[in-house]
Amino acid sequence: MILQANALHHTYGGGQDILSGVDLTIKSSGITGLCAPNGEGKTTLMKLIAGLQFPSSGNISVLGQKPSSRPLDLLQRLYFLPSEPFFPKWSPRKIAAYYGPFYPNFNNELFLETLHEFRVDPDKSLDKVSFGQKRRAQLAFALATRTQILLLDEPTTGLDIQGKDQFRRTLIAGTEAGQTIIIATHLLSEIAPVLDHVLVLNQGKIHAHLPLELAQRFYSFNLTTQPLPYGDKGYARRVPGGWLTVHADGRQGNAAFDLETLYLALTDGGLPQPVL
Numbered sequence: 001m002i003l004q005a006n007a008l009h010h011t012y013g014g015g016q017d018i019l020s021g022v023d024l025t026i027k028s029s030g031i032t033g034l035c036a037p038n039g040e041g042k043t044t045l046m047k048l049i050a051g052l053q054f055p056s057s058g059n060i061s062v063l064g065q066k067p068s069s070r071p072l073d074l075l076q077r078l079y080f081l082p083s084e085p086f087f088p089k090w091s092p093r094k095i096a097a098y099y100g101p102f103y104p105n106f107n108n109e110l111f112l113e114t115l116h117e118f119r120v121d122p123d124k125s126l127d128k129v130s131f132g133q134k135r136r137a138q139l140a141f142a143l144a145t146r147t148q149i150l151l152l153d154e155p156t157t158g159l160d161i162q163g164k165d166q167f168r169r170t171l172i173a174g175t176e177a178g179q180t181i182i183i184a185t186h187l188l189s190e191i192a193p194v195l196d197h198v199l200v201l202n203q204g205k206i207h208a209h210l211p212l213e214l215a216q217r218f219y220s221f222n223l224t225t226q227p228l229p230y231g232d233k234g235y236a237r238r239v240p241g242g243w244l245t246v247h248a249d250g251r252q253g254n255a256a257f258d259l260e261t262l263y264l265a266l267t268d269g270g271l272p273q274p275v276l
Contacts, residue, residue, distance in 0.1 A: 001025070001026075001027060001061070001064065002026045002027060002028070002029070002062070002063060002149065002180050003024065003025070003026040003049065003060075003061070003062050003063075003149075003180075004024070004025055004026075004059075004060070004061045005022050005023060005024040005025075005048075005058065005059070005060040005061075006023055006059050006060075007021050007022075007023065007057065007058040007059070008021070008022035008024075008045075008048065008055050008058035008059070008060055009021060009022075009055060009056045009057040009058050010041070010044055010048065010053065010055050010056050011056045017204055018039075018040075018041040018044050018204065019041045019044060019045060019048075019055075019204050019205075020203070020204030020205060021058070021204065021205055022045065022058070022201075022204070022205060022206055023205075023206060024199075024206055024209065026180060028180075029175055029178050029179055029180045030175055030180065030181075030196035030197060031171055031175055031181045031194050031195050031196050031197070032180075032181070032182045032183070032196065032197040032198070032199050033183050033185060033188060033191055033192070033195045033197070033198050033199065033259075034046070034182055034183065034184040034185070034201065035184075035185065035186070035188055035198065035200055035201070035263055036184075036200065036201035036202060037202065037267065038186075040201050040202060040203070040204065041201055041204060042153070042184040042201060043082070043083070043153055045184075045201065046080060046082075046151045046153055046182065046184055047080070048060055048067065049062055049067060049080075049149075049151060049182070050078060050080035050151055051066075051068050051069070051075075052080065054068045055068075062074060062078065062149065063077060063078075063148065063149070075102075076102065076103060076104055076147070077147050077149060078147050078148065078149040078151070079103065079142055079145045079147040079149070079150050079151065080151040080153075081138060081139070081142040081150075081151065081152050081155065082153050083153040083154040083157065085138055087126055087134065087137070087138055089125055089126055089127035090125060090126065091121075091122060091123045091124055091125050091126070092111075092115055092120060092121075092122045092123075092124075092126070092137045092140065092141070093122040093123055095126075095137070095141060096108060096111050096141060096144070099141070100141075100144070100145075103145040103146070103147060105145065105146035105147065106144055106145050106146065107144050107146050108144070110143065110144045110146070110170075111140055111141060111143075111144035114139075114140040114143055114144065114166070114170055115136070115137065117162075117166040117170075118136035118137075118139070118140060118163055118166060119136075119162075120133055120136045120137050131158050132158035132159065132163075134158075135157060135158035135159065136158070136163055139152075139155055139159075139167060142155075143167075143170045143171075143174065146174070146177065147179070148179060148180060149179070149181075149182075150174065150180070150181045150182070151181075151182050151184075152181065152182070152184070153184045154184060154185055154187075155167065155183060155185070156185065156187055156190050156191070164190055168191070168193060168194045171191075171194050172194055175196070182199075183195075188259045188260045188263060189259065189260055192259040195212050195259075196211065196212060196213075197210065197211055197212060198210050198212060198215065198262075198263070200263060200266055200267060207266060207267060208266050208273050210274070215257075215262065215274075216257045217250060218248060218250055218273075218274040219246055219247065219250075219257070219262060219271075220246070220247050220249055220250065220251045220252065220253035221244060221246055221255040221256065221257055221258055221261070222244070222245045222247075222253040222254050222255050223239070223241060223242055223243070223244055223245075223254060223255040224236075224242055224243050224245055225242045226242075226243065228243075233247070233248075234246055234247040234248075234269075234271070235247075235261075235264070235265035235268075235269030235271050237261050237264060237265075244258060244261050246261055246262060246265040246269075246271060247271075248271055248272045248273075248274075
């Protein structure tokens with residue numbers, strides 16, 4: 001078992017529940033997109049998995065260990081890249097030389113290759129480059145750790161088109177090597193091509209956890225010129241050229257599968273989910 005969470009609650013100082021009974025199981029490697037409305041606990045859940053915050057109640061196990069205990073073996077097999085990480089004002093090469101040895105599978109060749117693809121100078125101090133260049137260097141390091149579990153919070157922020165393409169290709173290589181990668185993002189369209197699963201967090205609970213292959217077969221998308229008639233159990237979203245509709249009927253539609261529209265249909269439209 002890679003990850004198991006049961007009845008996971010997390011409450012902030014004011015007594016407000018940010019997570020209110022999360023049940024989650026991840027059994028095999030692959031890339032999971034974690035999406036939720038703002039303030040619904042994406043980052044909190046990632047920090048609980050990484051052992052950087054402790055649950056108010058409930059249990060979580062990662063690779064058979066308790067993250068809050070911070071066992072060395074787990075820390076060497078898990079890497080969390082937050083949306084605004086701290087990196088010292090060193091060059092990427094120096095950062096890799098200092099921090100790389102903490103991760104037994106760190107691949108320095110991959111790190112330098114990714115920096116090259118990202119067009120980042122490995123010998124230029126990060127306090128002398130743009131935010132986008134810093135973000136590329138941080139991502140290159142995270143991808144090069146080759147940890148069994150990789151947690152990425154809003155990783156594509158600051159990346160240009162070429163950078164996003166290289167990022168996706170490196171992710172695919174990671175899962176081929178057996179990594180489990182969880183990506184928290186608002187920009188589903190940017191990572192949809194590489195996802196194996198989508199995980200929707202809503203109102204403090206797991207609202208949906210679907211294999212993408214199943215979702216693509218279960219939901220049909222159609223472009224129409226009219227909104228849905230009263231009583232129709234589907235979901236409609238206004239798009240250029242008309243309305244994009246989603247139905248849980250398993251039929252072939254005339255429009256391409258759209259993950260962002262499906263996310264809205266699940267959270268705002270109450271669309272039913274397939275029974276796994």
